Structures are given as C-alpha cells and as structure tokens.
Amino acid sequence: MPATETVTGTFTPPTRFAVPGRIEVGSRAAGRWQTATLTAIRRETPRAATFRFAVPEWAGHLPGQHLMLRLTAEDGYTAQRHYSIASAPDDSGHIELTLDHVEGGEVSGWFHTVARPGDRVEVRGPLSGFFAWPGDRPALLIGAGSGVVPLMSMVRHHRARGLTVPLRLLVSARSPEELIYAREYGPETTPVLTRSAPEGVPVGRLTAAHLAPLMDDRPAGGWEAYVCGSNAFAEHASRLLVAAGQPVDRIRVERFG
Amino acid sequence: MTPDPWAAARSGPEGTTRMNITRGFTGRPRVSDPGLPPGQYDAGDDWPVLSAEVTPDLAAADWTFRVDGLVERETTWTWDEAHALPASAYRGDIHCVTGWSKFGVRFGGVLLDAFLDAARPLPSATHAVAYSHTGYTANLPLADLTGGRAWIAWEYDGRPLDPEHGGPARLVVPHLYFWKSAKWIAGLRILDHDEPGFWERNGYHARGNPWQEQRYAGD
Known part of the structure; x- marks a missing residue:
C-alpha cells in the first residue's frame, strides 16, 4: 500500500477514516466538573428512567454527544460513567439522561433506587464530536x-x-x-x-x-x-x-x- | 506504605480538597488495588468493544504493517514477514478512558522495537501517528512506542485476536489509555512533531496517561 503524500503537512492515512469528526470540540467545557441538580425523574420502561438535571452553566451540546457523570461517596470514593444526552439542545439550562438500571451497576443502581429531586451529582461535558449530528445532513x-x-x-x-x-x-x-x-x-x-x-x-x-x-x-x-x-x-x-x-x-x- | 488510591479523587485540579458528596451513594466494595489508576474500575471478565467504525473484514493474508515518514528505511511487512520477527508477549493490565481496566491480560506478537530497529527513525523523529486499515488514527510520542513498552499483537490469551478487538493485528501500548492502541493497525507515520489523531481531535488528551488521569484535553 503506497503511503499517502500530504500537501498540507497534516498526515492523512491511506484509508479515509470511517468516521470523520463532525465538529470541533472545545476543550474548555469538557475540562471542568459542574454540579448538576436532579429536578425530575420520569419512568420510561420497567428498566429505564429519564433523569432531568439543572445545569445552569451548561455550555450546550449537539444531538448525539455524551457527558461524563461522577458520584462521590463519603470516603471520597468516586465512580464515573459516560452517558449519552437524551434531550435536544435548548436554552433551558437543563439536560436529560435516560439510564437503564444495570444489574449490579453502582451508578445506575444509585439513580434507580436512591436518587430523588434535589440530589446533586457532577458532570463534565459535552464530550466527543464524532457521533454528533448538527442537523445538516440526512x-x-x-x-x-x-x-x-x-x-x-x-x-x-x-x-x-x-x-x-x-x-x-x-x-x-x-x-x-x-x-x-x-x-x-x-x-x-x-x-x-x-x-x-x-x-x-x-x-x-x-x-x-x-x-x-x-x-x-x-x-x-x-x-x-x-x-x-x-x-x-x-x-x-x-x-x-x-x-x-x-x-x-x-x-x-x-x-x- | 500503600499509596492512598482515592487521594487523587479527593483533590481538585488545584490540589485542594474538594468533596462533592453524593447523598446516599456508597459505591461498590472498596478494592484498594494499587494496580487501578484513579477513576477506573475493574471490568473483570468483560472486555467492552468501543470502536467508532464498522469492524473491517480484513484477512491476515491481506494485512500489512508499514513504518514510514522520518525513517532511514521505509518498510512494509506482510503477515508472514512480521511473524518472522522475534516473538514477544505482554502480560499485565489495560485501561480504557471510559473507566474500565482489565487485569492480567495476555497479548502475543512482536515488540514494536523490532520494526523500528529495522526502519531506523531519524534523529529528528519525536512522534508518530499510528493508523489503522480503517483509517483510524492515534498520535503518540515516539518514547512511548520504544524501549519494550509497545507491541504489534495478533494473539490474545494464546488465540488469534478477534476482529472486533482489532484482529488480525493491533497496536498495544498498555501504559496509556487503550484508545492509543489502534485496532487493525496498518502503520506508523514517524514525525518530528505531534499531530492529533481521531479522538485527540475530538477533545481527548494528547498523551492519555491513566496514572495522571489524562482523559480529556486540558487534564
């Protein structure tokens, strides 16, 4: 396989990548943990529920992006997971996540058995642009x-x-x-x-x-x-x-x- | 003295104590495992697949591995030529940026040093872009790819590597987050500067050291 010669000085592999990033992602929003306050829980199915959070300084997201969510125990132990954002981008200062209750899951287990409105967790994001859909193409x-x-x-x-x-x-x-x-x-x-x-x-x-x-x-x-x-x-x-x-x-x- | 595994979790980016306790959250039983980097959990027997592209239909006979760019001798190896190099195995742990770590895995293949010794990077070489037969890319400092710390692997647990895990052959750089260990590895472009790869252009950290929890740009 011949090497691809680059004209621009940026290396491009011989095969075009299957999933070019759709957007440039600012690292500022992703770099910072923010408090997200649970405001509502809506049951979707016997195993899944939607959790709505107020995140006043949410930087906004594109459909398809995800975030990192972190829970902290009293002894400082933390558990963090990636979750896709369910809500469409809007300016409500709120975002929604829909979580399955995973068997033995320490994070989803907390959400499905302990969490109630008023609880606070931490999020950072939005993360990753490759799965984002800006609404431009079919x-x-x-x-x-x-x-x-x-x-x-x-x-x-x-x-x-x-x-x-x-x-x-x-x-x-x-x-x-x-x-x-x-x-x-x-x-x-x-x-x-x-x-x-x-x-x-x-x-x-x-x-x-x-x-x-x-x-x-x-x-x-x-x-x-x-x-x-x-x-x-x-x-x-x-x-x-x-x-x-x-x-x-x-x-x-x-x-x- | 055992290092405190939660010390990093308790301190904020400025090194100050910053606790944001989640009401009623206890978490799974504490495993004070010094092998677990901060923010990671033990995936046990699971080995999640997280590739962002369609798993390619790539036969071993069609697989090649190339080292080019700033080297004395640009070289392409076929499957058989690569297998003629001295065999080497990695036995240890791997860490994914999504949070799981996997202990005691065993990859079989050839040390990347064997390929680089043949291609001979020029003195000006500092970085590489690893690229896949799918076109996936990941950037790495050359220092992370040399000195017995990186492999081209085609076996897992003594068996051929599954296509969804990167078979017929993948890069394995176990001391960095595993997105650096490009599946379906096709080559290394040797450079005199750092050029972000796929995830790195999508907000992820340029180096990805799990022990410093370098997940995202700015960490």
Whole structure:
C-alpha cells in the first residue's frame, strides 16, 4: 500500500477514516466538573428512567454527544460513567439522561433506587464530536435498547427546530413495554420488536428487509448512518448497512458494554 | 506504605480538597488495588468493544504493517514477514478512558522495537501517528512506542485476536489509555512533531496517561 503524500503537512492515512469528526470540540467545557441538580425523574420502561438535571452553566451540546457523570461517596470514593444526552439542545439550562438500571451497576443502581429531586451529582461535558449530528445532513438512525438515547436527542432536535432534512429512526426493543420513548415516536420511526409485539405486528430482530425501504428511499447524496447499541447489535446493524450499500465511511457506531 | 488510591479523587485540579458528596451513594466494595489508576474500575471478565467504525473484514493474508515518514528505511511487512520477527508477549493490565481496566491480560506478537530497529527513525523523529486499515488514527510520542513498552499483537490469551478487538493485528501500548492502541493497525507515520489523531481531535488528551488521569484535553 503506497503511503499517502500530504500537501498540507497534516498526515492523512491511506484509508479515509470511517468516521470523520463532525465538529470541533472545545476543550474548555469538557475540562471542568459542574454540579448538576436532579429536578425530575420520569419512568420510561420497567428498566429505564429519564433523569432531568439543572445545569445552569451548561455550555450546550449537539444531538448525539455524551457527558461524563461522577458520584462521590463519603470516603471520597468516586465512580464515573459516560452517558449519552437524551434531550435536544435548548436554552433551558437543563439536560436529560435516560439510564437503564444495570444489574449490579453502582451508578445506575444509585439513580434507580436512591436518587430523588434535589440530589446533586457532577458532570463534565459535552464530550466527543464524532457521533454528533448538527442537523445538516440526512440521517438514518438505528438503535437498540438504551442505544436509542443519543438518537432521540437527534429526533427531538429535528422536531424542535422544524428541520426539513430527512431523518429516519429504526429502534429495536424486546417488547412494547421495553421500548423507550414509545409515546414520542412519529412517522419517522419504525420500531422493531424482537420478543413480543401486539397482535398483527411482526416479531423478530432487525433484518435487511427493515433497511431495504429506507435505502431505496435515500435522499440525493445518501444517508449519514448512526448506529448505537450493544456491541452485538452494533456489529449486526453495521453489517446490514454495509450489505445494503451504505458506504462504510458514512456509518458512525457508538457501542456500549 | 500503600499509596492512598482515592487521594487523587479527593483533590481538585488545584490540589485542594474538594468533596462533592453524593447523598446516599456508597459505591461498590472498596478494592484498594494499587494496580487501578484513579477513576477506573475493574471490568473483570468483560472486555467492552468501543470502536467508532464498522469492524473491517480484513484477512491476515491481506494485512500489512508499514513504518514510514522520518525513517532511514521505509518498510512494509506482510503477515508472514512480521511473524518472522522475534516473538514477544505482554502480560499485565489495560485501561480504557471510559473507566474500565482489565487485569492480567495476555497479548502475543512482536515488540514494536523490532520494526523500528529495522526502519531506523531519524534523529529528528519525536512522534508518530499510528493508523489503522480503517483509517483510524492515534498520535503518540515516539518514547512511548520504544524501549519494550509497545507491541504489534495478533494473539490474545494464546488465540488469534478477534476482529472486533482489532484482529488480525493491533497496536498495544498498555501504559496509556487503550484508545492509543489502534485496532487493525496498518502503520506508523514517524514525525518530528505531534499531530492529533481521531479522538485527540475530538477533545481527548494528547498523551492519555491513566496514572495522571489524562482523559480529556486540558487534564
């Protein structure tokens, strides 16, 4: 493989990277821990709830970005986790996170069993630009379980701003009861139910047949694809996308444990 | 004397004590493990996959590794040529910037020194950009890649490295956060300056030393 000669003085590898960063991220906001005060808890499913925080000095985010959250015990022990931001960017001074109750999870366990409005935690962010969607290009979003969280920020942003750029969401869940944000979806969304579904609705995992109409329907210039979920789901969905003809350098993948 | 593992957590960036206790939070049982860098937890048997791109379909026969840029002899190795170099293993810990650490892992491959000794970096060389067959990049000081501290690895626990973990071969630089250990490694471009890679352009730290908790730019 020949080395790529650079004209600008900046090294570019021979292969174009699959996921060029969408935005330049300022390091100032990410560099500082801020207090986030819990203001409301909203149940989404038996396992997931949305936590709304007041963060008065929040620097603002783009849909798809995440933050680092930190809890501190009395002896100084800390636990920190990355969480996607669920809310669309706005100027309310509030942000929302939707968290699964993870078996044995020290942070999600605290949120689901101890936390109540008025509690304070610390956050730093927003972090990372690669999965961000500024609302500029047509977006094909594919998520499973709580992988829908950063994608929902994009859907909400699309609605809140009245954007006309095409946006579609394929969201996979085990059952209607476990489908996060079920009441919020509109015509842009196709739920995929893998274990149980209402009468007349098919049951089964995401297949090429779900993608085919969306790929047939792709706007001029094609889709930017955003995939978020477990590693197993992300591998499955990204392979389907590649097989359906989506260019590999226009698929962004965010995986969680 | 055992170092206090929570000392770093208790002190703020200015070195002052800064406690923001979360009401009712106790956390998991304390493991006073001196092998755990600040802010990390033991992932146990889990090995999360966090690549931002589609896992490439890359056969070992098609894999190559190249060292170029500021070197005396730009060189490309095939799979077989790389395997003809002296075998070396890393046994120890790895640390991911998202918070998990994994203890006692075993990677098999070849020390990066073996490749660099053949390519011979010029005296002006100070840094490298590691790049993948997917186009992923990560920047590293040359000093972090030499002296028996970095490997090109194709085995994990004695078995071929899984594609989702970077197989057929990845870079392993275990003393830095693991995003530096580029999966599906394709080459090193040797430079006389530091050039940010993918995550580094996305707000992450230029060096990423877990013991100094260099997660993000400015840490």
